[in-house]
Amino acid sequence: MNSYIKDQVEQFQVRNKNRGRLLVSCPDQPGIVSTISQFLFSHQANIIESSQYSTNPEGGSFFIRIEFECPNLDEKASKMEQEFTGIAGEFSMEWSFTHVYNLKKVAIFVSKELHCLLELLWEWQSGDLMADIALVISNHEEAREVVENLNIPFYHIPANKDIRQEVEEKQLKLLKEYDIDLIVLARYMQILTPTFVSANPNKIINIHHSFLPAFIGARPYERAYNRGVKLIGATSHYVTNDLDEGPIIEQDISRVDHRDNVDKLKKIGRGVERSVLVRAVKWHLEDRILVHGNKTIVF
Amino acid sequence: MNSYIKDQVEQFQVRNKNRGRLLVSCPDQPGIVSTISQFLFSHQANIIESSQYSTNPEGGSFFIRIEFECPNLDEKASKMEQEFTGIAGEFSMEWSFTHVYNLKKVAIFVSKELHCLLELLWEWQSGDLMADIALVISNHEEAREVVENLNIPFYHIPANKDIRQEVEEKQLKLLKEYDIDLIVLARYMQILTPTFVSANPNKIINIHHSFLPAFIGARPYERAYNRGVKLIGATSHYVTNDLDEGPIIEQDISRVDHRDNVDKLKKIGRGVERSVLVRAVKWHLEDRILVHGNKTIVF
Amino acid sequence: MNSYIKDQVEQFQVRNKNRGRLLVSCPDQPGIVSTISQFLFSHQANIIESSQYSTNPEGGSFFIRIEFECPNLDEKASKMEQEFTGIAGEFSMEWSFTHVYNLKKVAIFVSKELHCLLELLWEWQSGDLMADIALVISNHEEAREVVENLNIPFYHIPANKDIRQEVEEKQLKLLKEYDIDLIVLARYMQILTPTFVSANPNKIINIHHSFLPAFIGARPYERAYNRGVKLIGATSHYVTNDLDEGPIIEQDISRVDHRDNVDKLKKIGRGVERSVLVRAVKWHLEDRILVHGNKTIVF
Amino acid sequence: MNSYIKDQVEQFQVRNKNRGRLLVSCPDQPGIVSTISQFLFSHQANIIESSQYSTNPEGGSFFIRIEFECPNLDEKASKMEQEFTGIAGEFSMEWSFTHVYNLKKVAIFVSKELHCLLELLWEWQSGDLMADIALVISNHEEAREVVENLNIPFYHIPANKDIRQEVEEKQLKLLKEYDIDLIVLARYMQILTPTFVSANPNKIINIHHSFLPAFIGARPYERAYNRGVKLIGATSHYVTNDLDEGPIIEQDISRVDHRDNVDKLKKIGRGVERSVLVRAVKWHLEDRILVHGNKTIVF
Known part of the structure; x- marks a missing residue:
């Protein structure tokens, strides 16, 4: 630190x-x-x-x-x-x-795309996101340098669907070791098993790169482009065992037009993802969110 | 009704x-x-x-x-x-x-431009603005037809700065007669005297056609056009004796661009004025607003 | 007029x-x-x-x-x-x-909910929507009074899925008689047949009460409520033979929260529908929209 | 690089x-x-x-x-x-x-607050802001590390109003040496002299931390707080010799409420400043801005 x-x-x-x-x-x-x-x-x-x-x-x-x-x-x-x-x-x-004196302990999971991680770290460095960012776990090496430069422990745990159980065991061990209160999936592109999810009820926040329930699942920007939408969005939600179906915490959108190709949609979308995820994480850290069935009350 | x-x-x-x-x-x-x-x-x-x-x-x-x-x-x-x-x-x-059972009694003041009045009446007719719209007072005749068609009493009280006292006496008498709880200045283009304002503390809501404190006073759209702003706004506030300086209840903006002349700014602005005024009036009717010094707390 | x-x-x-x-x-x-x-x-x-x-x-x-x-x-x-x-x-x-001198001739189709029709008429009365509103067709009587008060011909053509062909024949006859350039479905809750649609390519604008492609089909506000979304939207699009799948012209959203029940979502949504439909219709009237495959270019 | x-x-x-x-x-x-x-x-x-x-x-x-x-x-x-x-x-x-092949050469001026600089560097690192960031000039040392880590030359030129001429001579020499096309004042808290400004017509972009023309001059967030506004804004503009009066390129706002103290307004405002400045800089780099008198046309 x-x-x-x-x-x-x-x-x-x-x-x-x-x-x-x-x-x-x-x-x-x-x-x-x-x-x-x-x-x-x-x-x-x-x-x-x-x-x-x-x-x-x-x-x-x-x-x-x-x-x-x-x-x-x-x-x-x-x-x-x-x-x-x-x-x-x-x-x-x-x-x-x-x-409130006791900061919540947070683990961030990330894959190759770093924008959501970087936004979280930025807010943290500015003193605007008050948490103890205890560790970062990734299935790739891209994030190591930026994370270790901030003296945050970085764990590279390669992952794919064939070794999911073994991977999650390692992750759960680390979460326990660091006594983690909140897991943030900052564009972590792996699916979590019911075992992992059940072990962390209402403690995993994901960012989905679409305005749910539009474009559930993979490649939402490609599909948004093909549909010719005039707004793209992002959604942060608690993770449950139904893919992209957990209680929504926050959503936002940005305007796009006919000149924006898929690449441009992704760039615009990154800005929305960053702010939507950070808002959701801050609200959780400030104990503003109550889960009620499949919905959230945000005070 | x-x-x-x-x-x-x-x-x-x-x-x-x-x-x-x-x-x-x-x-x-x-x-x-x-x-x-x-x-x-x-x-x-x-x-x-x-x-x-x-x-x-x-x-x-x-x-x-x-x-x-x-x-x-x-x-x-x-x-x-x-x-x-x-x-x-x-x-x-x-x-x-x-x-809550007892509807608040509302008087609407209007001049020649009817868009804010019409929005209030529309919301009222749709059952979305729960109040007893007891009367409409205007210094012009433009609003009479639409108001009387809804069986709301309409009073034409011509006004100008030389007869201000006399005009306000008539108005205050009507407000008393109808036992009014809230006065809405829906683009009523006359200045009220300290006597009138003091008689109705935190009971008069005005809509100003700019994003206050920018463009206080007259002809805000002309001045916005001349300044070359990229957003225009509207502000609803309680009326105090300082022109356009009372506690702000709500503000909003709309995007404009270089193609929009003053007329176009006014048209775009009308949409913002309508929604900003209606939100402020609804919040007042729902007892959501507390005034604290020159600010509002809106719950 | x-x-x-x-x-x-x-x-x-x-x-x-x-x-x-x-x-x-x-x-x-x-x-x-x-x-x-x-x-x-x-x-x-x-x-x-x-x-x-x-x-x-x-x-x-x-x-x-x-x-x-x-x-x-x-x-x-x-x-x-x-x-x-x-x-x-x-x-x-x-x-x-x-x-530009020659105003486009417009037919508005409406059912029982009048907010979109009223917004169009309002903009028209204010001189902000420059078109010749030639007639209004409805499967109900609710709109008659307001339409006829403005001296616009109103046609009541009861409709249901069993008499669809007969209904559309009457409608097409009227459209031909009035030499209509644009058909606006202002919450007209009937499905049009391929015959009708093919007869009017890129000439029918619909407003769908959701942020498409989320909540395609019926009862979008109920489904938005059940999903616990934080934003609700509306979409205007040209009508093709695929339900809610035509080229999108404009979309917008409004923020909602946990306190808003289905009725409140509908009320908030009406405001979005009104402005989204009017923008799309104005752009069409100003010849700003080009259709390219299933997308629009809006200049 | x-x-x-x-x-x-x-x-x-x-x-x-x-x-x-x-x-x-x-x-x-x-x-x-x-x-x-x-x-x-x-x-x-x-x-x-x-x-x-x-x-x-x-x-x-x-x-x-x-x-x-x-x-x-x-x-x-x-x-x-x-x-x-x-x-x-x-x-x-x-x-x-x-x-377009030839990247524009950009100099960034910054003081102690780094958020606007960091946003520019971030966009640049992501390949989303295509320019040759040739150097960073600051009257403080805070930015040195982050800038030099990216292999961008950093010049510390202490400044105050008594040595303004001398400071600007050094700066102009550097701008000439690096053949600079665009100067970005990323929260550079010094006033520039007419000599400096005249030497760079429509080539200096500033970010002002208010919704101009509201809160021209110093301490806009304090004044916004005291006025009790419900929205705060930021404005990017070309620099002329009239303080905060140059042609506006872009503006945006963010919603605030009664719970937000001055510190919170500043934090929220930083997000708006970041995005408004980046949009203006990108538009300039993409040759989208034409200046017309005291206004901009943004294509």
Whole structure:
């Protein structure tokens, strides 16, 4: 880690020494907000920002994201978590409690095309993407130099469909060793097995180079060109076992015209992919995303 | 009111029989969310959607918007309001309590150019802008036919700067008579006096035909053309006594190019003005806007 | 036609008394521009705006749109057309020669949802869509009042798949009677037969309420909602015999979020449909669109 | 230059061995297109893409951009230029004749904030910005490492307003030495003197970090924050002697909200600045921009 980013991390951690976040999904019923806010108040926590949403008035699902300041959070955190477990049980909550001070550990997977990786690293170097980028895994060597120059461990694990199991075993071992919280597929062109996906539910973010559900699968820019579309897009989503069918986090598009051939579409598309993936990753890092069935709530 | 819009209103009121909204601004301190949610829970109100924001962790301002379902809200509303007055005093809150069932009463002011008025009426006729459009006031006759065809009262009050006081007295009398909650200046090309503005704080929404603060004042499209800009914009804002300087609610832009003369800029601009004004008005009607100094928080 | 629009048409025709347009597609070869511009120059025509594009340097296709001023165009037009026929033969051109003074005759087809029709009529009334809207055909009665109020002939032709042939015969008869140049399907929810389509090549513009090729076919908003997309779109295209597969003219999108149910998506989508359809129709009326295989070149 | 970019340049030059561009501005009159296209045809040049625009039918200005393929262009270029000088004289043309094969030589000026420089270098490394980046000049040392790593000469010339003349003399000497065609101010925070600007007419592109003409001058993000705008923008323009008043090439915006403090606005703004500057630079490199008074025509 270079000195600038070290500095940025330090400042971030000073700023967020007492900052916590609570993410909750549960069946809706009266009294949830009251109970949670009472709980936070009883620990001297001051709510800074909160967003809440219920799918419908009666019998729906309830979602909330709360960001709060709590004096001496480091000392209190584990006690608060423990206490909250009781409340969570009562309301059948799925929940996560985050001490913002602790950066999430991220693994980036990449193949030969580096633009998404480079955008992530850039944002990270500028102090705009606050995470611990713990390692980069690739089935090719193209990314090694840029990654190692930043003192990030780089692992070359050649991959193809015949050795998928063996490859994923190595990858899972590394993810465990580095205690990874989030896997970002930054144009990693290999399909993951159900074993790998199940081991990381809602923890793998992919970027697909089309406006899903248009052009699911391979070669979307070629197909967009052949269809004569006037906009091309990109989609970031959590990975599930259905190819390109996981919960969509973010999408965006860019205008193209008749003069743009497939190569030009790819170049324009790279810009969209970069920004769409970075937005999705940042939202995940800021605990803004809740998954509900095959959809996301982004607060 | 035609039968379709009557129908839409009826359905809206059935849907929102028990729907309430609470908007609060106050100095930040711990315990506000807890107190409010406890209050709502004690009245069997279930929070459906809430958004909260504080300007900074220590010594800042606190803003919240809560939408809730409460059985028999019509019977309970006044008692709840009364009870909440106590809480509000304790926390030095500015607040409003809305029973969504009761449509807000809106007056639209317009001059000769009708596009913003027509967009508002269109959205209203489609059931997409839920308000009671109580009257239209104009210093010209152009809008009469379309307004009266919809059975909305139309008042022609000629205006110019020499008779401003007299004109505004007539207008204020009408606003009082119709018990108006919101005044929309849909390209009403007259300046309002401080008396008129002070009588309606944060209750007058204007559309300015530029991307403020660029091109404050008159003839923005001519000036945009002369400057050779590549984007033109529109801005909706609450009216204060400083011309085009009130709290901005919404802005948007549209791309233009060297082929577009002033007339074309105006045509393109009309589209932006229409959508920007309608978004601002809808947000106001849905109690989504809180004013903080010279800015808005839009939830 | 009301007096304002009459006035607008008159001004437009004065402005465009001598304005012509030439649209040409042909196999590429050197000398085409030179030949065409020599031809125009020899008739004292001054080129005001031109755009040209070739698909690739060697053996590709050539496309050009030229707008020119030519003194006494009304007298010269037929002679020029005749003379150009010779040039066109030499270069195997498909071409059209337009005297802008002559408004194109348009038929609008609509079903029950009126937003696209209303947007077209609005733009027409504002003098922003310069065409002769000759008639409106609908399989329902909803549009009659608004259409007849503008003194546009309205034809109610009930339709369903069992009587498709008979219905289309009536429609084709009307199109012939009114000498129609362009058919706009403004949310006309009936499928047209190959007979009807073949009779009107590149003369029928449809609006599809999705970002094609996503959600081809029925109920796109429901399917967008179920997929959890973050953007919804609309697509205008020329109609061919493959459902929703014709050459795309224009597309656009609007951002949506987790709070938007199907009804809200439809409302947001209507705004996109309106603007996408109007842009496509205007470009057609301004002779800006050339069809190349299943794609469009829009100059 | 690394091997990838060497490769890209080589491919580009092979592709563009016979590709030329002609940019012309002149008083409008009949026969210009005809004369130019006749000229090109007489040299066996095939027009690939052309765009033309006149400010108004009578007595206006004429602008054209033509891209053509011409066998053995390298041998013919100087003879063609010479011959065209005659035509140009006849029509009082300002014009430029470009052999695309010859990359334009670019100097980048930068201060401490590197995001715009990095974006330019990135696009250049990806082969998406085809230019010869000949040198980088900075009044600080921050950019040295990244620039020299790419084998681009880096010159540190400390600057402040007291030594402006001396600094600019050094800079102009370098620009001459490297035979520079285009100067890009990639967030170079020094004001240039009229001497420097006059020496490089329409050859200096600046990025201003606001949506001009809003927030001319210093600290635009602070002022945008204080005004409470809902969109922030960036503007690229040619530099003239009026601060932030030169011909605008490109502008774009990004949406912000009440939660974004000045720091966040700067971060969001950097993304807009990057893309706006790169688009303007690419258009200049592709000879797409004609300056007309204080405006640009971008083809």
